Amino acid sequence: MLSNIDHKSVKWARSDVYFLLLAVACFLYAAFIALRYADQLPLDLYSFRQTQTAITTYWLGINGFSLNYETPVVGPPWSIPFEFPLYQYIVVLLSQGLNMDLNAAGRIVSFVFLALCVIPASKIAKQLDVSRASLFIFLALLFSSPLYMYWGRTFMIETAALFFTLMAISYFLDILAGRNTTRSGVLFLIFIVLALVQKATTPLPVLAVLACVYLFQTLKDTGSVKAVLSSRFIKQSLLYFVLPLLVGTIWTLYTDQVKSANSFGMQLTSGALSEWNWGTWAHRLAGNLYSDVIWRRMLGQNLAGFLGLALLVAGLFLKVRPAIKAAIWICLVLGMVPVFIFPNLHIVHEYYQTANVVFLLFAAALVIGESFGNRRRGISTAVIVASLMVASNQYVFARDFLKTVETVYTPANSRDLAIAETLRANLAEDAVFVTFGDMWSSSLSYFSGHKSFTVPDIYDQYDQAIAAPEKYAGAYPLGAVVVCRDNKGFLLPEVTQWARGKKDWKVSEVHGCYIALPEQGPGVSLHAAPAQCQGSIDVAGPVDSRMPGVIAVKGWTTVDGEKGIVPELSYVSLTDLRNKETHYFEATSTYRPDVNAHFGQPDMKHTGFSRLITLPSPSGQYVVGLARLTGGKVETCQFAKDVSAGK
Structure with missing residues (x-):
């Protein structure tokens, strides 16, 4: 030229x-x-x-x-x-x-x-x-x-x-x-x-x-x-x-x-x-x-x-x-x-x-x-x-x-890609989501392929939106609510309370933000078969001092990591040591590039899991475990973590 x-x-x-x-x-x-x-x-x-x-x-x-x-x-x-x-x-x-x-x-x-x-x-x-x-x-x-x-x-x-x-x-x-x-x-x-x-x-x-x-x-x-x-x-x-x-x-x-x-x-x-x-x-x-x-x-x-x-x-x-x-x-x-x-x-x-x-x-x-x-x-x-x-x-x-210019962005180094990957994996094709704490950025919508209302902190109806996000999805099914920290402060309690008022919604942490999603799978039978699982529970403890009685559980599991086989769903089990009652909570599947790298399977998805759980009592001793759905059957994994609340 x-x-x-x-x-x-x-x-x-x-x-x-x-x-x-x-x-x-x-x-x-x-x-x-x-x-x-x-x-x-x-x-x-x-x-x-x-x-x-x-x-x-x-x-x-x-x-x-x-x-x-x-x-x-x-x-x-x-x-x-x-x-x-x-x-x-x-x-x-x-x-x-x-x-x-x-x-x-x-x-x-x-x-x-x-x-x-x-x-x-x-x-x-x-x-x-x-x-x-x-x-x-x-x-x-x-x-x-x-x-x-x-x-x-x-x-x-x-x-x-x-x-x-x-x-x-x-x-x-x-x-x-x-x-x-x-x-x-x-x-x-x-x-x-x-x-x-x-x-x-x-x-x-x-x-x-x-x-x-x-x-x-x-x-x-x-x-x-x-x-x-x-x-x-x-x-x-x-x-x-x-x-x-x-x-x-x-x-x-x-x-x-x-x-x-x-x-x-x-x-x-x-x-x-x-x-x-x-x-x-x-x-x-x-x-x-x-x-x-x-x-x-x-x-x-x-x-x-x-x-x-x-x-x-x-x-x-x-x-x-x-x-x-x-x-x-x-x-x-x-x-x-x-x-x-x-x-x-x-x-x-x-x-x-x-x-x-x-x-x-x-x-x-x-x-x-x-x-x-x-x-x-x-x-x-x-x-x-x-x-x-x-x-x-x-x-x-x-x-x-x-x-x-030379930076390669992946879910491992990009919060937006990690969250978008989770949304893409969990939302129905026509579902939309509502986001708080991301101004009105198009990033999550663009990379997830879903429409959204990304509510900026300057929005005149911000308080109404956080109280009832489903009203801002219009005629579309609400598939998720995403909360990150913004100038309005710590919004997780409001979203957790909203999700608790909905039947079968779960809240999980992904890359520093929190995602509320409807549960997808069947309940877990008390007679689930025990299994030796690949994976671990990496985190099991309090979310924030402003949310007493709520714990975050995160980890990963694969059925056969070398072959790239992952479970269909993961469940976090919570056992109250006072009465020995066990409850199961469906977790959100997340992307774990570190696990993929460990097994040499870069395209393997949904190896991670995350879930926020409200404890039956804000004080007590609990044991957190993991169950998973694979091949249409539920099995309980061998690893567990002790959680002390109220101390």
Whole structure:
């Protein structure tokens, strides 16, 4: 792709070849990272946003294309649309058309959009009549930038919005130059509208700056204020700048209407999130906006810190052609203005800078290529400076991001995968679940393949939901209630009390969270046959000091671990030593990767068991044992643990 760029017919210099090779090398390494780790589950940085995009894509693939597409983590009705689902549906088509893993398809499409940014970049460079060196330096900086190397291969819409925005800019420059005005105008409108409905925060600052440029250029060309008051100028301004905003507003109003049908969706409308999206003056004056967002993330990680800062400052005073000088100034504005328009979003989200750092990279490339690169003595300086910046970018990527990219997520190291595996194993196909303590993350729903209401602590009806979660499943059968710790505190007592009020529900601990599930199997006969079992009871003791009389029991058992045979169900037995009465409690099957590794059976599931038990009396001596259902028969295992309560 990069080697085919040829926007000027002048003879190639050796430095041009060097910069081209540098750009190609950076692109190939970025492509290697994107493709080599394309199958990584979207549990890396900002998994909240990645899995939200992934789950909307997953259900688009099941339900077909729809404007009110489902994001089934907020209860029924399931639709809370934000962006127009263009990126998601492209991922669906790629995944289904090539029978490709959805996660890999999502990451690859994201990187393809980043790679496609070469097209508008090359077009803009040709329009500005900049040197080959400047273009190749920019591409080297773009594809070596840690920001774009990392976020350009995530399951997110960022690069799609960026590509559409850059394409719109390229056609806007045609409009300014009076080239193919009708065609350029139509294409500008198409791409700026696509950018706005894909992710409004990316093109909105750009559209505002372009409107100012259009006004300034008109005044400069005509030398008269009357020109901007003419009907022609007003009509063109309405067409190019107001019409796209109108389309974006219509889309926002539509999504607000759909969200309002959902009890939590009403808290996600544009009006409800106005302060979150636009920020406050406190955000604009916050120290971390300058020290973290602007200095560390933008300049430090992607422009070699003080070296990049020096280049950008120097660009303000360079003696270069007016068009280049204007381009540098405008790029600096485009690079900085979004941070102050959406300060809170930039503070909270590290990926938001993908919308604006690209312009700072282009400004730096222009300074290097058009200042140093156009003077015989400066060529060596340009080579050194560009190489240092690329080297800095690669160092930062290796230091701050590569380990995360290389991480393989499994139920052994991921709480969400461990819980999702338990949900997948225990829920009926049409069952939904309710989760507390996970904000409104899509992770558990996405990886379990089940719809949910993941109740955030900011939900207006939070207390009602914890008291009666079944009311928030709608017409769907409630298959589970998941509780993790959140800002509302320790919720296990409430869920345990709720489950106790339901017939045949059990509560178990999985990876630090607690899951309430309906019991599935038959009761255990008192005449169950004894057996020598593989396994152990690893834990048998109090859950928490705030829950006296409740114990947690965890362990594992296999019928034949070497052959990968596991029991159908496990039961925890509880014997009261005072009256010798024994009661059996169905346990929840859990995934134990350590057991799988021990037996060399990586695909073996349900080897673990877990159960919370309320003791008959908060004080006394008990013996905990294990029984299991295998081959349709119940057998009792040989291992046991003593439990003392009330001491």
